[in-house]
Amino acid sequence: MKVGYYPGCSLEGTAREFGISVEKSCELLGIDLVELEDWSCCGATAAHNTSHLLSIALPARNLALAERQGFDQLLSPCAACSNRLISAHKEMAENEALRNDVAEVTGLPYSGGVTVLNYLDLILKFGLTNVESKVTRKLENFKIACYYGCLLVRPPKVIEFDDPENPQSMDKIVAALGAEPIEWEYKVECCGGGFTISDPTLVETLSHDILQNAEAEGANAVAVSCPLCHANLDMKQAAINARFRERRKLPIYYVSELVALACGATPEETGINKHFVDSYTLIR
Amino acid sequence: MATILEKEAIESFAQEVERAGGGAVADCYQCGKCSAGCPVASFMDLLPHQVVRCVQLGMRDEVLKSRTIWVCASCQTCTTRCPKEFEIARLMDILREISLREGTVAVSEKDKLRFHRAFLKSVEHHGRIFELGMMQDFKIRTAAQQAAKDPRVLMHDAMMGTGMLLKKKLRFLPDNIKGKKHVKEIFDRVRKREKSRVNQ
Numbered sequence: 199m200k201v202g203y204y205p206g207c208s209l210e211g212t213a214r215e216f217g218i219s220v221e222k223s224c225e226l227l228g229i230d231l232v233e234l235e236d237w238s239c240c241g242a243t244a245a246h247n248t249s250h251l252l253s254i255a256l257p258a259r260n261l262a263l264a265e266r267q268g269f270d271q272l273l274s275p276c277a278a279c280s281n282r283l284i285s286a287h288k289e290m291a292e293n294e295a296l297r298n299d300v301a302e303v304t305g306l307p308y309s310g311g312v313t314v315l316n317y318l319d320l321i322l323k324f325g326l327t328n329v330e331s332k333v334t335r336k337l338e339n340f341k342i343a344c345y346y347g348c349l350l351v352r353p354p355k356v357i358e359f360d361d362p363e364n365p366q367s368m369d370k371i372v373a374a375l376g377a378e379p380i381e382w383e384y385k386v387e388c389c390g391g392g393f394t395i396s397d398p399t400l401v402e403t404l405s406h407d408i409l410q411n412a413e414a415e416g417a418n419a420v421a422v423s424c425p426l427c428h429a430n431l432d433m434k435q436a437a438i439n440a441r442f443r444e445r446r447k448l449p450i451y452y453v454s455e456l457v458a459l460a461c462g463a464t465p466e467e468t469g470i471n472k473h474f475v476d477s478y479t480l481i482r
Numbered sequence: 483m484a485t486i487l488e489k490e491a492i493e494s495f496a497q498e499v500e501r502a503g504g505g506a507v508a509d510c511y512q513c514g515k516c517s518a519g520c521p522v523a524s525f526m527d528l529l530p531h532q533v534v535r536c537v538q539l540g541m542r543d544e545v546l547k548s549r550t551i552w553v554c555a556s557c558q559t560c561t562t563r564c565p566k567e568f569e570i571a572r573l574m575d576i577l578r579e580i581s582l583r584e585g586t587v588a589v590s591e592k593d594k595l596r597f598h599r600a601f602l603k604s605v606e607h608h609g610r611i612f613e614l615g616m617m618q619d620f621k622i623r624t625a626a627q628q629a630a631k632d633p634r635v636l637m638h639d640a641m642m643g644t645g646m647l648l649k650k651k652l653r654f655l656p657d658n659i660k661g662k663k664h665v666k667e668i669f670d671r672v673r674k675r676e677k678s679r680v681n682q
Contacts, residue, residue: 207610207611207613208611210610210653210657211611211613211651211652211653212613212646212651212652213651214650214651236659236660236661237610237659238605238609238610238659238661238662238664238665239605239609239610239611239665241602241605242601243556243598244597244598244599244601244602244605245602246556246575247556247575247578247594247598248578248579248582248595248598248599248602249579249672249676250502250503250575250576250579251672251675251676252602252668252669252672255668255672256605256665256668259661259664259665259668299675302671303668303671303672303675304664304668305664305667348555348556348557348558348559352557352558352559352561352562353558353561353562353569353571354562355567362562363562386559387521388521388522388555388557388559390522390555391555391556391557392555392597393555393594393597395597395617395620395639396593396594396596396597396620396624397553397593397594398632398635398638398639399632400522400525400553400555404521404522433642433645433646434638434642436638436641437638437642440634440638471649472649472650472651474642474645474649
């Protein structure tokens with residue numbers, strides 16, 4: 199299985215362990231990732247909150263490059279990037295005037311030939327039974343709250359991935375790894391996304407409620423597939439504890455770290471040593 | 483807040499939003515489902531369904547100066563659940579763009595805009611985000627105000643920054659791509675187009 203790979207900026211920086219574990223898990227599963235040459239930023243929230251045209255043009259550059267480099271499938275693990283890439287792809291497909299505008303702005307016409315996959319998509323396409331056959335260390339003591347957040351599933355008419363209110367894809371994946379996915383209420387609630395630094399009160403309040411519900415429903419870990427979710431739940435957990443006078447230490451894993459771990463990678467090979475909250479406690 | 487509802491004002495604001503791709507605002511029958519599910523409603527001055535109502539009624543100032551349009555985290559819960567399939571989150575994007583153009587951004591929410599600007603500046607210069615540079619840029623612009631509001635925030639951000647450096651989560655140098663000139667051109671052309679559209 200050969201797939202184009204758009205890491206996106208976070209996976210080279212603050213979400214380095216997401217990048218490390220995506221690459222490691224694909225290597226262990228036998229999925230051949232080929233990095234998109236000369237990729238650029240998708241524009242993220244900053245672009246679509248300030249300029250519609252820019253918010254389509256920035257992802258469009260990458261889609262057009264993917265087309266020119268011969269990729270019909272492009273893996274974009276970061277939920278913010280995949281959301282922007284898919285939105286740009288859809289809007290250009292449905293709106294010819296916009297498509298032409300964007301082509302003039304980028305100088306690289308895009309004819310719509312690329313399917314963007316998030317990491318969960320990729321694993322489901324690879325096949326859960328195939329994943330199961332690669333598992334060498336079952337994650338038996340993990341009770342996982344699978345946290346999808348916003349960007350993986352919404353808006354459903356554009357993203358067309360899983361159920362927007364009660365998604366199951368990540369739950370199925372962690373179950374295939376031998377872990378127990380728990381039932382909980384905050385699967386698709388918002389963590390505050392990109393306001394991590396610009397509005398800490400808002401982010402810490404929203405993220406606190408997510409952590410609290412996960413723990414109350416019996417989770418000893420949370421799985422995510424988005425760098426913004428991870429930053430807010432892991433890196434900000436100390437600030438959340440300080441604000442709410444609590445002492446929670448709930449490890450937050452990228453789902454790709456769990457796949458790599460179950461398929462035989464050492465904890466360091468998955469990058470969990472980069473978490474702020476100690477994530478070794480569940481690994482015997 | 484004296485609001486005189488004039489027919490022309492009502493029509494022109496709704497039309498402006500619709501022309502920008504906002505869908506038919508008249509579709510909204512004010513059921514309030516968007517506000518009921520909004521995770522950041524408690525931080526807003528106008529609730530999402532009230533924003534839509536204000537647009538329907540041509541209450542331009544109330545909407546464009548509201549905190550709400552910048553507090554919206556674009557989580558898309560409202561759009562997902564709207565029984566009329568009206569895209570409220572998209573409407574928020576459109577309103578932010580107009581508010582930006584007209585210089586009516588709510589003072590209390592300016593940090594969010596400063597962050598967006600620092601982010602885009604970094605992309606424009608390097609082709610990709612240079613996180614360390616972007617965060618420094620943002621902090622320099624906002625540290626004084628943030629310290630006045632809540633000094634703990636600075637301490638926690640400093641701790642988070644140090645942690646990221648220790649865990650090698652931040653690069654010390656930007657990752658300049660080959661096509662960075664191309665990315666810069668995209669920014670320039672977008673600005674030019676947006677300017678000419680406004681002047682039309």
